Amino acid sequence: MASDDKPRAPGRRAVTTAALGSLLLGGCDRLAGNPKVQGWLGSASRLSLLVQHWLAGDALAPEYTEADITRSFKGNGTQDPDDDEYQALAASGFAEWKLLVDGLVARPVQYSLADLRAMPARTQITRHDCVEGWSCIGKWTGVPLAEILQRVEPKGAARFAVFHCADPMENGNPATKYYESIDLIEAVHPQTILAYEMNGTALPVAHGAPLRLRVERQLGYKMAKYVMRIELVEDFRSIGGGNGGYWEDQGYAWYAGI
Amino acid sequence: MAGAGRAASEPRPGRRLIHRHSAVVRVTHWVNVVCLTVLLMSGLQIFNAHPALYWGQQSDFDHPLLAMTAEEPARGVTTVLGHRFVTTGVLGVSNDASGQPVARGFPGWITLPGWQSLAEGRLWHFFFAWLLVANGTVYVLAGVISAHLWRDLVPRRGEWRLIGRTVRDHALLRFPHGEEARAYNVLQKLAYLGVVAIVLPVIVLAGLAMSPRLDAAFPWLLALFDGRQSARTVHFICAMLLVGFVLVHVLMVVLSGVWNNLRSMVTGRYAIEDDGHGQ
Structure with a gap:
């Protein structure tokens, strides 16, 4: 999943000041720390989204063969959620675990793992690209998100699916639980699945047991692990830090197709 | 615009100012300087998030x-x-x-920002990548329409056999004078053409091949580079080639008359001596 190296605000001023070894570099860093400059630079990400959406349309991400599967697929981000509720669910093999789907839907529901396994499934061998730069190939089996959306009937105003996860990102603090969001165009893409199996066996805890999102045409940090709830919303500005995801709140782009 | 050769003024006897670089070449050159600097420094920042190829x-x-x-x-x-x-x-x-x-x-003094921040490195990199491509498009369109690329950068048939002599002249720091200085020499042509026609297009394509969304749209990008991780490696190698090019380019600019060269890339005017040296 997402990178472990977080931009940390506290040391920033000290770092910036001390880096004034040369006028040029100091100038660069002062510019780099300016939120207005960052807003400007972020406009390129919106341009990338528009152009890539136009170029790619519904095109499928490349799929690979069994022979291509990475032997030791790197677990990244949270490897074992520091959360009592999650640990209790894991201890009983996720028998009590339920996925809640609610928000702007006509029929909010809860699904057990058995419910999800009974739905039509899709298996795909795809490449997982981490924002850090590395790639691994894995085989994922799960329910297409489109199947679930069809059952809960999203209301007309719904624009984004928000994934609320079990893993706190900062010292077990439940207020810092991982979350992510994708638009409904990405949500109904055939390769967008909620995976409960990896490489033919139940999804391991390090990779997001019991259920993780696969969004094959974007980077790893979009693919929320330990998914507990899917909320359909019109706007994600009131959720978390308001940028649509945990890493987005740390400065990463919401659109991660590049 | 080497070889355009229209006399401008007569600053002193035996020395003429010719019009060497068009406005498009000058503007795109300096935009490129900014883009490549930011792209290199932010690229090394991104590389630092997983410093392996x-x-x-x-x-x-x-x-x-x-x-x-x-x-x-x-x-x-x-x-x-x-x-x-x-x-x-x-x-x-x-x-x-x-x-x-x-x-x-890579150390903080060569990354943008200087502190460790993959998110901010990506912001800088993608903004200036768009600018680089826009700038390059203007340069290539103008170069094709004006025939600058063909006339000034593609070596003439007879020039290929001059490579050996030109290498020797460069090593001895003997640079062309007089009429010979009007046009790029064969080494310059090959270096500029290599960057414009090979290294920059390849680095852009390799960058695009790292985008999972574009890999869905254009799977041939992956085939071209033998995979996404090789595309990342090629992207890195091309960046190092550009660094090497810039180092040699700046060295040559300094050794062959820094003020004359700088003026020609700012105002377009380049002084040539009429004394026949190097003929």
């Missing part, structure tokens, strides 16, 4: 082509194709702004 579709973590790692106590090690080099202070381990050794691929 691989070949193929995926990362074989145990067998990187290149890796920068930190060992205890505070020792930076760079491994290239299985050969280990201790690079403490520069690669693998370098001092942060407060003078403390930290584990980093």
Whole structure:
């Protein structure tokens, strides 16, 4: 999943000041720390989204063969959620675990793992690209998100699916639980699945047991692990830090197709 | 616009100012200087998030082509194709702004921002990547329409056999004078053409091949580079080739008359001596 190296605000001023070894570099860093400059630079990400959406349309991400599967697929981000509720669910093999789907839907529901396994499934061998730069190939089996959306009937105003996860990102603090969001165009893409199996066996805890999102045409940090709830919303500005995801709140782009 | 050769003024006898570079070449040149500087520094910032390179579709973590790692106590090690080099202070381990050794691929003084921030490095990189492509498009369109690319950068048939002599002249710091200085020499043509027609297009394509969304739209991008991780490696190699080009380019600019060269790339005017040296 997402990178472990977080931009940390506290040391920033000290770092910036001390880096004034040369006028040029100091100038660069002062510019780099300016939120207005960052807003400007972020406009390129919106341009990338528009152009890539136009170029790619519904095109499928490349799929690979069994022979291509990475032997030791790197677990990244949270490897074992520091959360009592999650640990209790894991201890009983996720028998009590339920996925809640609610928000702007006509029929909010809860699904057990058995419910999800009974739905039509899709298996795909795809490449997982981490924002850090590395790639691994894995085989994922799960329910297409489109199947679930069809059952809960999203209301007309719904624009984004928000994934609320079990893993706190900062010292077990439940207020810092991982979350992510994708638009409904990405949500109904055939390769967008909620995976409960990896490489033919139940999804391991390090990779997001019991259920993780696969969004094959974007980077790893979009693919929320330990998914507990899917909320359909019109706007994600009131959720978390308001940028649509945990890493987005740390400065990463919401659109991660590049 | 070498070879345009229209006399401008007569500053002193035996010396003429000719019109050497068109406005489009001058503006796109300096925009390129800014873009490549920011792209290099932010690119090294992005590289630092996972300072290792691989070949193929995926990362074989145990067998990187290149890796920068930190060992205890505070020792930076760079491994290239299985050969280990201790690079403490520069690669693998370098001092942060407060003078403390930290584990980093490239040191903070050459990354943008100077502190470790993959998110901000990406913001800078993608903004200036768009600018580089827009700038390059203007340059190539103008160069094709004006025939500058064909006339000034593509070596003439007879020039190929001059390569040996030109290399020797450069090594002895003998630069062309008089009429000969009007046009680029064959080494300049090959260097500029190599960057414009090969290295820059390849680095852009390799960058695009790293985008999972574009890999869905254009799977041939992956086939072209033999996989996403090889595309990342090619992207890195091209960046190093550009660094090498810029170092030699700036050295040549300095050695062959820094003010004359700089003026020609700012105002367009280039002074040539009429004394017949080097004829």
